[in-house]
Amino acid sequence: MAKRKTDLGTLYRGSPGQWSWIAHRVTGVAIILFLFAHVVDTAVVGWGPDAYNRVVAVYHNWFVRLLELGLVAAVLYHAINGVKIMVFDFWPGSTRYMKQLSIASTGLFLLAMVPITWIMGRDILNLSLGWNL
Amino acid sequence: MAVEAAERPPSMPPSRRTRGHGTGRERPAGGFELWSWLFMRISGVVLLFLAVGHVLIMHVFDGGVSRVNFGFVAVRWESPVWRTWDWALLVLALIHGINGLRVIVQDYVKWPSARFAVNMLFYVIGFGLFALGTVVVFTFDPSKWPGAS
Numbered sequence: 001m002a003k004r005k006t007d008l009g010t011l012y013r014g015s016p017g018q019w020s021w022i023a024h025r026v027t028g029v030a031i032i033l034f035l036f037a038h039v040v041d042t043a044v045v046g047w048g049p050d051a052y053n054r055v056v057a058v059y060h061n062w063f064v065r066l067l068e069l070g071l072v073a074a075v076l077y078h079a080i081n082g083v084k085i086m087v088f089d090f091w092p093g094s095t096r097y098m099k100q101l102s103i104a105s106t107g108l109f110l111l112a113m114v115p116i117t118w119i120m121g122r123d124i125l126n127l128s129l130g131w132n133l
Numbered sequence: 134m135a136v137e138a139a140e141r142p143p144s145m146p147p148s149r150r151t152r153g154h155g156t157g158r159e160r161p162a163g164g165f166e167l168w169s170w171l172f173m174r175i176s177g178v179v180l181l182f183l184a185v186g187h188v189l190i191m192h193v194f195d196g197g198v199s200r201v202n203f204g205f206v207a208v209r210w211e212s213p214v215w216r217t218w219d220w221a222l223l224v225l226a227l228i229h230g231i232n233g234l235r236v237i238v239q240d241y242v243k244w245p246s247a248r249f250a251v252n253m254l255f256y257v258i259g260f261g262l263f264a265l266g267t268v269v270v271f272t273f274d275p276s277k278w279p280g281a282s
Contacts, residue, residue: 025237032230039223039262046269048278049203059198068192075188082177089160089174116193123199 016102024081027074034071062128069120073113080109169232176229183222207275216270223266231259 045052058064084105087094094101122133161167192198209215234255242248 028230028233029237032226032234035226035230036258036262039227039266043265043269045203045206046273052203052206056198056201059201065198068198072188072192075184079181079185083181086174086177119193120197123197 016106017098020081020084020102020106024078024085027078027081030074031071031078060127062124065120065124065127069117069124072116072120076112076116077109080105080112169236173229173232176225180222180225180229183218184226187218187222203275203278206273210270210273210275220267220270223270224263227259227263231255 041055041058044055059068084101087101088098125131126133161170191201210219235252238248238251238255242251
């Protein structure tokens with residue numbers, strides 16, 4: 001029993017792989033749940049301009065645009081981390097560099113998010129605060 | 134149960150003990166779970182281009198969703214390339230995502246009938262959205278609403 005408790009105690013501390021494993025699941029679930037809604041809202045285009053324009057107006061709201069920034073981050077993280085998983089899967093020797101590859105893939109994600117946050121964040125600030133960035 | 138033929142060992146995050154060796158899920162030995170494992174990787178590579186491309190084109194560059202309305206879709210779907218892209222993205226993302234949910238459900242929902250019910254719910258939603266999306270992508274005709282775009 002004591003051993004089990006120790007296992008649980010260290011389950012999410014230590015290797016960076018533990019955090020990316022959780023993050024991969026959380027982003028994956030977030031994306032598929034959004035996709036369920038997104039297929040329906042896009043399908044409304046088949047019911048004509050009045051219906052569709054009313055639905056996409058929701059996406060023009062600044063708070064929804066903030067959630068949209070989170071969606072873009074989730075897709076990008078899931079994609080980059082997915083490549084990292086495949087590197088480990090198909091070149092098992094690369095697990096020796098697990099820590100370095102985890103830092104590299106997280107770094108690539110954060111680096112890509114800088115211009116994306118600027119581009120999307122500018123729109124969000126313009127919409128929410130009436131700025132003109 | 135008929136639907137879940139071969140049970141997959143639960144996936145574990147790499148633990149401190151296996152640091153340097155553990156890499157998440159072990160590759161399934163064979164059967165359906167190996168095909169599922171392979172599908173996730175092949176569709177993942179394709180989605181790397183389809184989904185990331187879609188997100189950058191539609192949500193980040195060139196004004197993002199602020200430019201999206203009925204007229205935008207009408208012009209975009211004049212091209213069979215975009216219709217094919219969007220349909221492939223619909224199909225692959227749904228299967229990849231719902232298979233991912235199935236893997237997660239195997240880890241967290243232990244009671245067999247509850248697991249069956251949760252999986253069935255996702256399969257039904259997935260099939261319904263596949264049918265809805267497919268019909269709209271291939272039958273959309275903006276000329277039904279003249280002057281709208």
